[in-house]
Amino acid sequence: MSFDGLFTHAMVRELQGELQSGRVMKISQPYPYELMLSIRANRKTQTLLLSANPELARVQITTIPFANPKVPTPFTMAMRKYLAAATLTDIQQVGADRIIYFDFATRDELGDSVSLRLVVELMGRHSNVILVDQRTHKILELIRHVHPDENRFRILLPGAEYVDPPYQDKLDPFTAQPADYTPLVEQAGSDTGALAKAIQSRFQGFGRDAAVEMATRLQHGLPQAAWDGLIDAFNHPEPVLIDAQKPQFAATPLRTVDGDAHAYPTLSALLDAFYAQRAERARVQEVGSKLIRVLRTNTERLTKKLKKLQHTLDESDRADELRIRGEVLTTYLRDVPRGANSVELPNFYDDMRPIKIALAPELGPNQNAQKYFTRYQKLRKAVSHVHEQMAEAQAELEYLQGVQAMVEIAAPQDLVDIQTELTNAGYIRLQRKAKKQRQPKVAPPERFWASDGTAILVGKNNLQNEQLTLHSAAKDDVWLHAKDIPGSHVIVKSNDPSARTLTEAASLAAYFSKARQSANVPVDYIPVKRIRKPNGSKPGFVIYTGQRTLSVTPTTELVDKLRQQPTM
Template sequence: MSFDGSFTHAMVNELNTLLQSGRITKIHQPYENEVIITFRANRKNYPVLLSAHPNYARVQITKIPYANPATPTNFAMMLRKYLDGAILNGIQQVENDRIINFSFSKRNELGDVEELLLAVEIMGRRSNIVLLNNSTKVILDTIKHINADQNRYRLLLPGATYITPPSQDKRNPFTDTSEAYVTAQNNYPNQEVLANELRKIYQGLNKDTSLELAHYLHQHNKPDAFKSFFAQFNQAQPTITTQKRKSNFTAFPYATIEGTQQHFETLSELLDAFYVAKAQRDRVIQKAGNLVHVVKNDLKKNRIKVKKLNQTLVNSEKADDYKIKGEILTTYLNQVKRGMTEITLPNYYDENRDIKILLSNQISPSQNAQKYFKKYQKAKNAVHYVSEQLAKTNQEIQYLDNIMTQIELANPQDLDEIREELEKEGYLKAKQTKRKQKRVQPSKPETFYSTDGTKISVGKNDTQNDRLTLKTAKKTDIWMHTQKIPGSHVIIHASEPSEQTLIQAATLAAYFSKAQDSAHVPVDYVPVKRVHKPNGAKPGFVIYEGQTTLIVDPDEKMVQELREQN
């Protein structure tokens, strides 16, 4: 389900209950399309996420940690200028549309009270966040600037007059008293057809909600059925319903959506759970920038190189043939005449069977023999060189494959160390700036606790992995890693962990690896003292011996449960 108008109605109710008369204490823009505004209300701090993301636009209170950029954006600075310390007057939804207006009061530099409005428009790729003067409707700034070339109906630029998105000329199901649904129900007894018709009549209904409404009207054939259906949005029972790998979130359990149900205390907690992986992955992709492009390009080049090197090895297998032809030509040199292009001679290496030898008519018989000896020597020399190059290139592929896995599994705050590592290894050019670059602060591995309370650390990049395994961990701690699969270093901070802890730590190792979506993943474990880093090895690369192997299935639910025990 998407964040439709009816779900927006329920969210506005929740936010008004928790944030009413709250004061803004912090404003950050950690990501390109998302703002975090912290409200202080009822002696509690509430970080509110306002997202204009093209796929995950929403408004909610969030508990997911975020990393602030070193330099605030222009939009964040504008919000701080006008809204820092402002008092929230109220939160309103525009009809049953996906537009939420936060109205504020704040005294300006002259001591006069200013009425300000922050409009969050949740409209897919057209989503936006607009700050405006509520009295004059003049736009102060927007998170996305939209000019006349992009939208002829309205400008979304500083100084322009704010115009709300065009009305769809539909009825608000929460206030409409026309009972238009009765006519639709009589004319369209089929539930799916009725759902389509209801979407044409009423504002803010997506496909899931309209199907649920059509089903409800058929099941509850009474005069107040329509009203009682929408009353459920005022008493939310936040639910995520999962069937196989598809999940849907709803303001209350929908009878028309089958699957395993998970319930939450608030709509915001529901959205945190639903979007934590999806939004995080997208944030990582955004922040990774050219990292993915560089790594993929280098992987492609090295894989092409491996193919060419392997072909060279195949060709070098003909070295012995060149040697035999050279020796046979030398033996029967008196039978070879200048100007010949080929000759067939007895092959005393293969039971005197005849062998056909190609010749150059431009050189002497002796030079033809020497030519075959030179080919033999060149092919023999190539075997040694190519074998070395093949080993190095395969190591390069292994390293880059591991980096790609780390990017895919990273949190946004882990990417700076990955970028710094690629710069040190020469894959990326270091940014040249006049000012001295700020040193990347070392990030810490993620910490989990098994059900018996044992601490487990998981490295998320090579810097973390090296530091965790080679410096932080005790020699008696247990080290884990997926067998021959790129992934995280996992440390159990105990010398003799329980079988349950071993299985849970192995599940973490499998989950934070390239085999995250696989089953029956082999995970090796040894005491840290048996793990060594070869001289000159690339970051994150270690060797080990005397391992024991566990076979586990990656389990996202278990990972989340262990994370919550922290």
């Protein structure tokens, strides 16, 4: 089910019960289009996520950790200026639309009462989070500025008057009467698709999947009971994650989607489970776009370099042919006509058989011979270095591909270490102001727990891998890594782990590697004391001998399970 107006209705009711009358304790903007408000209400502090991400627009309470940027954005500073310590007085949905009003009461610098409204518009690529002064209706700040040439109906810039989105002349499904929808059922007959379209055209808030669900229920039951039953489900939701061919979240079990339904206590918990991987990938793309661009540029550069070196190597096989042509020309200089494009001469290296030699017509016979000798010498000299250059380029390419693989499996907070690594390696240039800044500390590895309670640590990038394996791990701990594949270093904090613990740790090593989507991934394991780092090698690169190997198939379910410390 999409985050349509019906789902928005259910979410607003949940937020009203959890956050209304709460106090804003902290404001963050960890990602470009996502605002986090830590709100203290009902004796607990919870994080309200307001996302205007074009692909993942939503509003919910989240427990997924996030990392704040070192420098707050102008939007963050404005939110802190106006909403710090404000009280959330009301949460309301506009009709059955995907627009939510968060009303706050606070005081200005003079101590006067101020009423502010945070408007969240969940409209795909037009999604936005807008702070409005309720007295003047002026926009104070918004997460996405929209200039007049982009939207002539509404100017969405600080200082402009806030104008509601275009009004949709549709009925509110929560106040609808049988006379509003019964004619649609009669007109559509048994055509579920036509009835679903008619419902969307007449009523506000229906996404396509919700409209199909309602149409199906109307056609297979008493219309009023069917309508009231589904609508009431959004007043008293039973959140489920449906494990179908295309996984879906829903505020209530759906009859039109086949698959196992997993229940969740709240809509917010449901969305955390559904969006955990999708949101992390999107956030990595947003935060790591610069890193991805740097890696792609350098990978393309090295690929082109390897092709040129291979071409040089292929050309070197012709070096002797160039030398022979030069020697034949030198021997028969008197027989070479001036201004010719080519000439045939006896080849004394091949039983005096004729050999056709290309010439530069603007050069004399001796100059053409010297040109062949020059090319011969150049190729011979190049060959002596080309193998070394190819080995260096190939090693650098494999290193960058390894870093790219770490970006693909990284959480947004892990990208800081990857940026530090690429900066130290010279792939990212520091600005003059940044050169004096202290180098940030390497983030700690992620901690997991085996079924028997043994701690398992996982590095999420090369700097974390090196810190974990070479500096933090005990010599008797067990080290694991996907065999011959870029990925995380995994440490089992035990000198004699059980077979089950080893298998679980190997699953983590396979999951946090480039082989995440593969089956039967080979994973090496060995005591940490046998790991060695060659002098001058890249961060995270180690060598070892005497390892054993397990084959595992990584799954998200097992990884999520190992994140939770077992109760002993």
